[in-house]
Amino acid sequence: MPEYSTKQRALLLDFLSTHADETFCVDSICSQLGSQGVSKSAVYRNLAALEAQGKVQRLTKGGSRRAYYRYKAASECTGHLHLSCEKCGKTYHMPLGATNRLIDNVKQNSDFEIDRTETVLYGVCSNCRK
Ligand SMILES: [Zn+2]
Ligand SMILES: [Zn+2]
Structure with a gap:
């Protein structure tokens, strides 16, 4: 190259x-x-x-x-979900415990397994809602 x-x-x-x-x-x-x-x-x-x-x-x-x-940080960003703010564009890292609860919930209620490495949830962060 x-x-x-x-x-x-x-x-x-x-x-x-x-x-x-x-x-x-x-x-x-x-x-x-x-x-x-x-x-x-x-x-x-x-x-x-x-x-x-x-x-x-x-x-x-x-x-x-x-x-x-x-x-995409190679190691630390594999297990949890990411939240992307539509207003400021910041990415938030959902704690692993909360990620697991959400994924378990969806799996039980919808029989659907979320791909945690690819999924990004969009919304508005707390700073932008103030
Ligand atoms: Zn992350
Ligand atoms: Zn924001």
Whole structure:
């Protein structure tokens, strides 16, 4: 891989990991990284590669085709569910106990097993309801 594109990927991963609790659409990533010489096509290409490596998660919000991305910490974010605030874009980590209770409830009442690594619940966080 050419050094140039490795550097763009590192910048992108760096940006996402320092804002690990937020989600970004491609446009906002481009406006943050554009000044560092990262092109839009490089952002698309690298996001796809990072998604394939399991380093970022791709999200789509209710009905819209627009994709959002967030950094996926490799180890600590596997067991619990994530809550995404539609107002501020922050991601909250549901405690494991609460995750297990919710998953058990759905399983008992609906005979459905939630995929805890892929599921994101959307709503409004307490800060944004104040
Ligand atoms: Zn988490
Ligand atoms: Zn919020």
